[in-house]
Amino acid sequence: MDILTIKDLHKTYGKGEGAVKALDGIDLSVEKGKFTVIIGASGSGKTTLLNMMGGLDIPDEGEVIVDGVNLSGLKEKELAVFRRNKVGFVYQSFNLIPTLTVQENILFPLSLAGSAPDSVFFQEITELLQLKDRLTAYPHELSGGGQQRAAIARALIAKPSILLADEPTGNLDSRSGQNVLGLLKMSVETYHQTLVMITHNLEIAQMADRVVRIEDGRILA
Amino acid sequence: MIANNNLKVCRTLVRRDVRFHPVKYILLSCAAMLVTALYTFVFLLGSSVENAYLLNYQYSYGSTSHILYTGLTEKQADTLTGNSSIKSTVRLSTIGQLSDPVIGRRSIKLAVTDRAYAQTVLSVPTVGTLPQKNGEIALDEFTMDSLGIPHEIGSPVSIDWTDPKGETHTTAFTLCGWWASPANFSEACAWITKEEAKKLLPDYDEENAANVTLGVNLHQPKDIEKQAEAILSQQGVTGCTYTTNLAYQDARKEMAEHQARPYYMPAFLVILCGYLMVYSIVHVAADREHLFYAGLKSLGMTPRQIWRLLLEQGILVSALGMIPGWALGFVLHYFITGRVVIGMEENPALYFLSWPPFAAAVLCTMATVLLAYFLPALRLSRRTPADMLNSAFGRLPKRRQKSDGRMTLAQLAFRTLGKNRWRTLLSVVSLLLAVLLLNSVWIRYISAKEEIYLSSMFPWDYSLCDGSAYLSAQQYNEKNQGITEETVAELKKRREVTSVSMLKSHEIPMTASGTLRERITAFYNQPYDEKQTLRETQAAYPEWLNGLARLEETGEYTGLVVGMDGVYLDYLQEYSPFTSGSFDEKAFASGEFVLVGGAYHEGLSSPIEGEEIEISGKKFTVMGSVMHDETYLQGAESPEAAFNLVYILPIEAFDRLFPEQAYRQLAVNIDKGQQKEFEVYLDEYEQGLNRGVGITRRSEYQDNFRVARLNLVLPDLVIGLVLTGIALMNFINMLVIKTVSRKGEFAVYESLGMTRTQLQKLLLLEGIFHAGLMLMILIPVTTIFDRFLMPKVVEAAGSWSMVYTCSFLPLWIFSLILGILAVAVPLLCLHFLTKGSLTERMRQGE
Amino acid sequence: MKRKQTKWLSAVLFFAGAVLVGFLFRLLWEYVPRASARYGILAVCGGIVLLNLLWSVLKRRQIEQFSDDICETLDAAIAGRQPEYFQPYEDSLTAKVQGKLLQYYDIMQEGRMQSRRDKEILQGLVSDISHQVKTPVANMKLYSGILQKPDLTEEKRQIFMTTLEEQIDKLDFLMQSLIHMSRLETGTFVLHPTEGRIHETIAQAMSAVWAKAEQKGIVLSVECDPEITVQHDPKWTAEALGNILDNAVKYTPAGGHVSITVRPWQFYTRIDIRDTGMGIPEAHYQDVFQRFYRAEEAAAQEGVGLGLYLANGIINRQKGYISVKSKMGEGTTFSVYLLS
The missing domain is CATH 3.30.565.10 (Histidine kinase-like ATPase, C-terminal domain)
Structure with missing residues (x-):
């Protein structure tokens, strides 16, 4: 069953001379429960594509259909609810909120939805990501890797249907990276989640159920 | 639908924000405090001014009661008191009215002592007491001065009065107390005891004696006229009259509001100020904020939650600044309103204190602060997170065709001007507003010329006049001997005094010749404009019309003979243009000639040059006729002399004609250097007076003028100073941000080999460019404003004492300050920025 | 505890309301002289009470709507179809509860599917086993039958015995593999990495x-x-x-x-x-x-x-x-x- 369908996506940034066509007619469908990896050179449009999938950006043309709902028909406030319920982000640029503790940061999507956290699950995740003893610290007290791990925990806590990750193991040492990958894979299998990841790491690409190559805004067959 | 209960997270975020950025919130509360203070001040000032006008109306009405019913019997008064709309009443029983002609237009009632009523008309004696024994009388100072009664307890008082039946009586009393009250301009009471009243008019309190005045205060002072009628008809009382308090009339209330409106106007400026201030502090790091909100949106924060976040921040900031703001606003009000609202005994700041201005100030502050938070967020809420992230990096400068790739420091510095355009614009706008406001204030201030004012209002240093002529509403009592010969001699002897000029006047009945009658009739029948003749323009002055009619019918009129010398003559020559003839000093001094004063209008309205006039048996030749500017004469003429022709003689000639006539007024000029000693003497003299002599000092007029001049611009000045503070703060803010946010950039420059000196030079150039940009906009706009707009403003102020003077002083001061700041601030920032190793700075900069 | 509290609260509310109304009447009749004013004030108070009632009716309506939506969602879930008023991305309490209910339904569904799959697997296992066992057992039957024949040469008997042993080995091997496999499938063996x-x-x-x-x-x-x-x-x-x-x-x-x-x-x-x-x-x-x-x-x-x-x-x-x-x-x- 396809959880994510993308039809003829186009997106251009900038105007006039400096215009860049980030996505040039992308068609893609992702099956539910599968691990997909997106590979491409920098500037090929991978991040833009991931943004579209998560409702972080609106395409110029084309449709993004997630779980039967067309994202372009949603208003900003509905997109916000979509983002916190259905999608988990692990991104380089959207970091932790500096004025909240690690625990509050991890539980943030749930607080936004007004839901209570599943404490067992929370314990499991924090243990696996070795954050158990750093729960009351503030983000600036953690190392880069620690912050990344906290961001990953935040992405998983709401058990979203889709996990979108942009180089999630970039800052991490091998031990943590293994744990992260293992956790992601386990999450995917246990909760039947779909994982779409951008990476340069061929090992990880090997692990995937499917590899998608992007170049100049188009998918290579 | 029931909205989701997910707003608690907003509260947590705000609390943490406060904990982590206390400095920002302190600054914000200071800003909110300042805004609240300004609003409080403006509203308190406006409401004080409005209430002062209303109080003024009350004074001229003469009573604090809402309705005054006159001509009631005791029984009627009792009946009326029972009405349900009436909150409280005061009662007055009169036995008659003073009818001494000298009292003039004022109406003084001889009344039975009633303390309650006395309080409502502000007629409680300040010196002495209300009459307790028979034969005692308490009077107000105007009446005393008009009658020439010395200010001493126990002085004998002889009163002519008329009773309700129309009979006149003359009774002797002894003075037991007096007061001075601004409410007694046109009406006052003379208090006597009940027994005395009974003695004088035995049936004054009879059943049918309609001599009770009832002062009524209502529960709801609205539509007073209607209520007055309604009360009468409800209680079934007829045959009496009533007057309503001016202060509660809707028309008057509107007038007061209208006059107080200019004092409320600065509120708009405050909105702008407040918005700019809060906006610049809240959005200090607009980029980081963009990132923050983009992050929140990507995590799934709905717009409703973001609004809630901003709302809570706004309310917190407003609440923090509320109480200190009130306090500061009240302090401003205490010091400044007292200077704008003059002429009150109590401090107007405290007298008119009420709660609505404070409440309004808080509401307005909240509105302003929330506006500053919400308006920028409006744009935010519709954009997608990725979009916001991209735009956070700003616009890049246009590619130039000609650049060959090399950079000089100047070019680099120039590039930074283009960054953060909105913030720069904000800075420019706020600076511009501040400069314009200060400039307009300064120009208005210096355009008010003191000399012009004084030279025409009060050309001499001191003026002593007879007590009955102190106020223009009082009729000058010729019989008064207030100013004595000794006084004059003493004054002349004093070494500080450079000149003493004397003026005496006397009214005599005269008859006009046929030619004169014709001339005058023709003169006043000439048209003034399309609608009226000259005569009709004086329709509001019935006594004057009667006098003119008398002249035309019978040829009889009252002539006012005035003897003057010294500065009075000079004044006459300066301000009263000749309609015929001219001034010949020697001839005038000989005493054979007389100057005639007619109407202050072009044309011949009096005897002209060459004609012969007989005054009190002596013949004079007319030297010339003038358009008589009579503002130098103090006091008013008698009703018969409302229409008069003025005959001016030298004082010696006058003395020969009317040897017993006392002085009306003296003008004294002194050597300015010895002003202090003279003032001491004058104070002593004034203290020792026991009869009415009015002393007016030039310094009073000077003070009045200075105060009025200051008050003209004071509210705007305060706002202008605050706005200046804000604008400068904004400017510094902009410079600091532009420098501090490029910490990493500077580290990179240094790592590429830029020396410390080059970096300093770069920043110096940037500062100069910024200052240059500001000045480039400020100077032309201010010049246009000053040259073209300000003259119109000064004209519109409509004051004859204001002459437009152009000055750019504030602009220069501003430019200087801007220049210094533009150079000092970046360099100071640089000093702090370049601490720490290069790599550290480069890393942090990310 | 909470239920009792709410009951007490409503009683107190009602009582206080009655007292206030009585007080109002008393004040009006004593102190307000004009009849029109009295009735006016009464009308205004009546209006305020009415507004309050309308407000509580509105609130109750909202709660009823909420409960209706939830019931409808449950019904739809039971029937296996999509619920009618389903706005998944609305930021309301209804959507929140609906989302969670549907999540629960999905998990239950998944569980059901899983157990069905497990059943299928077990069925498959059983059929595979029976299939695989069939041949060796048939062979064994054959060879044991042959071995029972009295007139078999010693040589032939040895051959057949060896073959029979082979088949038994094969069966044994099959059994072992099947046991491993079943343990693997059902997850009963433990790895100690x-x-x-x-x-x-x-x-x-x-x-x-x-x-x-x-x-x-x-x-x-x-x-x-x-x-x-x-x-x-x-x-x-x-x-x-x-x-x-x-x-x-x-x-x-x-x-x-x-x-x-x-x-x-x-x-x-x-x-x-x-x-x-x-x-x-x-x-x-x-x-x-x-x-x-x-x-x-x-x-x-x-x-x-x-x-x-x-x-x-x-x-x-x-x-x-x-x-x-x-x-x-x-x-x-x-x-x-x-x-x-």
């Missing part, structure tokens, strides 16, 4: 196939740094590797090569087992790991078709995975990834 030297495990695996390889004349070679450690359960991993090696040896013709190379990567350690056998067509890459799969070419050979399946299961359990690359006619490389 520890950090151990892969070198030793490989050695152990190789020892199992050494004899066979030598018999066929296949060269076995190993390239492994003895210090490399991986997270694995030595016993089971050895078995898994052994199965793969067994396969490799089985399908490589005589004189071929089977080489084992160990390369440590960042997250995983890669163990390549390369053979020079007949190769596996690309279409069947995933099929080789299925239960009882046997390539047509290998039909003649021994084997049950469970070796690779078991190996895959064991490696997966240890959070690793196996991948295949092959060229027809040249050889196959099995890459085993284990957590390093």
Whole structure:
């Protein structure tokens, strides 16, 4: 069953001379429960594509259909609810909120939805990501890797249907990276989640159920 | 639908924000405090001014009661008191009215002592007491001065009065107390005891004696006229009259509001100020904020939650600044309103204190602060997170065709001007507003010329006049001997005094010749404009019309003979243009000639040059006729002399004609250097007076003028100073941000080999460019404003004492300050920025 | 406790309301003189009360709507269809509860599917087992029948006895494999992954196939740094590797090569087992790991078709995975990834 369908996506940034066509007619469908990896050179449009999938950006043309709902028909406030319920982000640029503790940061999507956290699950995740003893610290007290791990925990806590990750193991040492990958894979299998990841790491690409190559805004067959 | 209960997270975020950025919130509360203070001040000032006008109306009405019913019997008064709309009443029983002609237009009632009523008309004696024994009388100072009664307890008082039946009586009393009250301009009471009243008019309190005045205060002072009628008809009382308090009339209330409106106007400026201030502090790091909100949106924060976040921040900031703001606003009000609202005994700041201005100030502050938070967020809420992230990096400068790739420091510095355009614009706008406001204030201030004012209002240093002529509403009592010969001699002897000029006047009945009658009739029948003749323009002055009619019918009129010398003559020559003839000093001094004063209008309205006039048996030749500017004469003429022709003689000639006539007024000029000693003497003299002599000092007029001049611009000045503070703060803010946010950039420059000196030079150039940009906009706009707009403003102020003077002083001061700041601030920032190793700075900069 | 509180609260509210109304009446009649004012005030108060009532009616309406929506969602879930008023991305309480209910439904559904699948698997297992057992048992029956014949020569009896033994061995082997497989399927055996030297495990695996390889004349070679450690359960991993090696040896013709190379990567350690056998067509890459799969070419050979399946299961359990690359006619490389 396809959880994510993308039809003829186009997106251009900038105007006039400096215009860049980030996505040039992308068609893609992702099956539910599968691990997909997106590979491409920098500037090929991978991040833009991931943004579209998560409702972080609106395409110029084309449709993004997630779980039967067309994202372009949603208003900003509905997109916000979509983002916190259905999608988990692990991104380089959207970091932790500096004025909240690690625990509050991890539980943030749930607080936004007004839901209570599943404490067992929370314990499991924090243990696996070795954050158990750093729960009351503030983000600036953690190392880069620690912050990344906290961001990953935040992405998983709401058990979203889709996990979108942009180089999630970039800052991490091998031990943590293994744990992260293992956790992601386990999450995917246990909760039947779909994982779409951008990476340069061929090992990880090997692990995937499917590899998608992007170049100049188009998918290579 | 029931909205989701997910707003608690907003509260947590705000609390943490406060904990982590206390400095920002302190600054914000200071800003909110300042805004609240300004609003409080403006509203308190406006409401004080409005209430002062209303109080003024009350004074001229003469009573604090809402309705005054006159001509009631005791029984009627009792009946009326029972009405349900009436909150409280005061009662007055009169036995008659003073009818001494000298009292003039004022109406003084001889009344039975009633303390309650006395309080409502502000007629409680300040010196002495209300009459307790028979034969005692308490009077107000105007009446005393008009009658020439010395200010001493126990002085004998002889009163002519008329009773309700129309009979006149003359009774002797002894003075037991007096007061001075601004409410007694046109009406006052003379208090006597009940027994005395009974003695004088035995049936004054009879059943049918309609001599009770009832002062009524209502529960709801609205539509007073209607209520007055309604009360009468409800209680079934007829045959009496009533007057309503001016202060509660809707028309008057509107007038007061209208006059107080200019004092409320600065509120708009405050909105702008407040918005700019809060906006610049809240959005200090607009980029980081963009990132923050983009992050929140990507995590799934709905717009409703973001609004809630901003709302809570706004309310917190407003609440923090509320109480200190009130306090500061009240302090401003205490010091400044007292200077704008003059002429009150109590401090107007405290007298008119009420709660609505404070409440309004808080509401307005909240509105302003929330506006500053919400308006920028409006744009935010519709954009997608990725979009916001991209735009956070700003616009890049246009590619130039000609650049060959090399950079000089100047070019680099120039590039930074283009960054953060909105913030720069904000800075420019706020600076511009501040400069314009200060400039307009300064120009208005210096355009008010003191000399012009004084030279025409009060050309001499001191003026002593007879007590009955102190106020223009009082009729000058010729019989008064207030100013004595000794006084004059003493004054002349004093070494500080450079000149003493004397003026005496006397009214005599005269008859006009046929030619004169014709001339005058023709003169006043000439048209003034399309609608009226000259005569009709004086329709509001019935006594004057009667006098003119008398002249035309019978040829009889009252002539006012005035003897003057010294500065009075000079004044006459300066301000009263000749309609015929001219001034010949020697001839005038000989005493054979007389100057005639007619109407202050072009044309011949009096005897002209060459004609012969007989005054009190002596013949004079007319030297010339003038358009008589009579503002130098103090006091008013008698009703018969409302229409008069003025005959001016030298004082010696006058003395020969009317040897017993006392002085009306003296003008004294002194050597300015010895002003202090003279003032001491004058104070002593004034203290020792026991009869009415009015002393007016030039310094009073000077003070009045200075105060009025200051008050003209004071509210705007305060706002202008605050706005200046804000604008400068904004400017510094902009410079600091532009420098501090490029910490990493500077580290990179240094790592590429830029020396410390080059970096300093770069920043110096940037500062100069910024200052240059500001000045480039400020100077032309201010010049246009000053040259073209300000003259119109000064004209519109409509004051004859204001002459437009152009000055750019504030602009220069501003430019200087801007220049210094533009150079000092970046360099100071640089000093702090370049601490720490290069790599550290480069890393942090990310 | 809360219920009692609310009951008390409503009683207090009602009582207070009555008192206030009485007070209001008293005040009005005593102190307000004008009739019109009295009625006016009463009308205004009545209006305020009415507004309050309307407000509470509105609130109740909202709550009723909410409960209706939830019930409808549950009904739809029970019936297996999409609920009618379903706005999944509305920020309201209804959407929140609906979302959670649907999540629960999905999990339940998944559970149901899973148990159905498990049942199918078990059925499949049972049928596979019965199928596989059929042949050896039939053979055994046949041979025991033959052996019971009195006029069998000693020679023939020996042959048949050996064959019978072979069949019993085969059956035994089948049983063992089936037990392993069922344990694997139902997850009843426990792996104890520890950090151990892969070198030793490989050695152990190789020892199992050494004899066979030598018999066929296949060269076995190993390239492994003895210090490399991986997270694995030595016993089971050895078995898994052994199965793969067994396969490799089985399908490589005589004189071929089977080489084992160990390369440590960042997250995983890669163990390549390369053979020079007949190769596996690309279409069947995933099929080789299925239960009882046997390539047509290998039909003649021994084997049950469970070796690779078991190996895959064991490696997966240890959070690793196996991948295949092959060229027809040249050889196959099995890459085993284990957590390093």
